[in-house]
Amino acid sequence: MKSTHLFIPAAWVLSLSIAYIVGAKIQSSNDSDKNDTADVPENARSYYRSSASNASSSRRGNAGRDGASGRGSSKEDLDISNIVKDDDPIQRVQSLLALIGRLGPNDFEQVVADFRASGLTRERMAEYEMLLHAWAKSDPLSALAYAEENTGSRFARQTILSSWAADNPTGALQWAESHYDGDGANPWLVGVIRGMVKTDPAQATEIMGTLPYSRERGDALATIIPHIAELGQEQAQQWLNTLDDERLRNGATARLAESLAEKDPEATASWVMSLSDEEQRQRAIGEVADTWADNDVASAVAWTETLSGADKVRAASELIGEYTQESPEEASQWLDSMAGTDGYDSVARSFIWSSARSNPELALSKVSTLNNVENQPRYYSRVLNEWHRRDADAAAAWMDSNNVSEAIRNNATRTRRGR
Template sequence: MKPGIPLIIAAVAIASVGAFIAGRASAPNTASNDQSTSTDIPERTSRRDLVRDSGASSTSRNSPSGQPSAASGDTAVIDEMKQIIGTVDPLARAQAWLDFINTIEPDQFEGVVAEFRESGFARENMGEYGMLLTAWAKIDPLQALDYAKENTGSPFARNTILASWVATDPEAAIIWAKDNHDGDKANPWMVGVIRGLAQYDPSRASELMSSMPYSDERGDALQAIVPHIMAQGGDAAKNWASSIEDDRLREGAVKRVSEQLAKDDPQGTAEWLATSGGDAANDAIDNVMGIWAREDSTAAIAHFEGIPSGELRTNALRGLTNHLATGDPSAAARLLDSHAGDADDNTYRQFVWHSMREEPALAADYIGLIQNENERDQTYRRTLERWMWRDLDGAAQWMGSADLPEGVSKDLENRMQSIVERRR
């Protein structure tokens, strides 16, 4: 009987899967950063050696349909898998799944994964799927990656496998990711490497991320790294974000770091952005001020009053009015009116969008303050048409008393007629 995969590996898998599923919002629990201990590695290595010593093939076993299937004699394993997945109690299912993974022989993983996917479980049971892939990667990452390349279309499987592999052999995983990518575009394989590496070596993960071109993949890598940078403390996170050389990447990092810092210290975060300066700070301040306003709008507004004139102040005003407009559009309008010199077209446009549902007539009154004619007219068309769909009489009454641009007025009259005809 082979040694089982330590229960702690499954715990790591659960944390990793959470990051992949949230996508974009949550991250691996930093408590799992030290799970890859030196005592775990020899056991994983011995299991990988067991696969090689047994003469098990690393090539795919295919069914007559061309898809991988469980090896002969694995029917009991497949039946057990299906029974566990069908367990209603989530705690009982989780424990049974951990025990099940510990019983899978190295040469059974491919068949089990193939049957798991073919049965449709991967769509509804992403947590179990991620744990299964993580365990396979501990045994034979190359075989797991070969399978993912040939049979999966989404990045979930490859990212999970690579994140698991990098915990035991980061250099091998990095080399594999580089060797399996051609062209100048961002390397999609590197995202999984960075996800896994960020848990225990965020500096190296940051280096790999910084070498990637601007892309969705680089954004995914940034999202994976930030939680682990934040675990080092606020000052370290600020220094890390500010030190990034690539302008667009630095902007993204400052925005994500400031979002996290603002949850506990909005004032300190706003002050950091004010002193750091640059486009990154200017772009991030509106979100920070909005977060602060949700907790203490009076303090946030008082802080805004002390910001010198310029882009930072304008963006701070936009963040405040965006927050106020969702609950009290009249208060947001008063703030705008008292600081009209700080508002720009984007400020007014955002105010309109955020206040349209609560007070559509008030929101529509501010569209005319947008200076760019194209943006102003498009905002009229989009917002008033939506208003007509919700409240035709109210929109018609407002339009009857408004001095709209001629082209906009004709377009909206046609849309109104179309709506009336559809409702007959």
């Protein structure tokens, strides 16, 4: 069961979509710059950076005199203070778009600085991303130089690199490679991959393959998977076969299974069952069961019933949480039908945790069925402690009527630290 469902405000989605439209508009005035550096060889990076910086300085000088459309940008034209104070998210996005349309390459730094000074809340990150995206279309090197000097997180530089790589992957890649000398995975490559994957998934995959096992590689994989899934199951399998790293291939298989199951769970279920590698198959089965259950529990359960052994345990463990939320009594009976089978405890534990908050009595009724008797006190204590915090009288009554041990009672009534 997917534990978290994200509800994204309409204005947030709108701003993300419009950012690319804005970028295309701004980019039209910079095509000659992009074409001049599109094929810079690897051994010419220092010359490229020097030349590009000089060109950027020239553009900034011209922009300072002429503005974005041949006239000077007044202080009022660049004022973002009223925009960030607007409580109407749609109006705020529209005003921001209008402001971006007035900006010349030399104007972005002040506007971005003012926007950051107003406070970067979670709700404003999409608008911040719009500004960075547009700046990257106009003058990526200046945008990156500002981000290097003024930001501490990866967000700004990855956003700028993504925007730049969509138009000039070679230039963005050269910057990313030459501006990281750490021991771990290069985080700037993630931004490059995000920008180029739509038009060149093969190169994006090749770059991902240079990353060691890391958070960065996981981020890169998450970026690439939706584009590979769009190619269909056959081409997705061909893509998987190009991955030499076994750990990466297993992770990619699981993520592809999840993505493909969103559109066609039955076909995806057939595909994952054809996988010969046990670890790949097990992880993929779990993703299919989880994703399928989110949309159609009954069908997911029916498919799981066709499985056996460890495959069935993996699928059941993943989907029973959703089944419990939709129909707790039916899920309980289904769990009972698996009693005594290998792997039962794994499914039972998932059921217990999934029902502990909404139906603690039902959850507690399954603790005694765990084959690993040594684990039972811990599960009793955890479920009862959570219940006792929310409804002490009900939890106490249950403990009285079920003759729980003094140790479990003490654990159940203990106040957790940090609460």
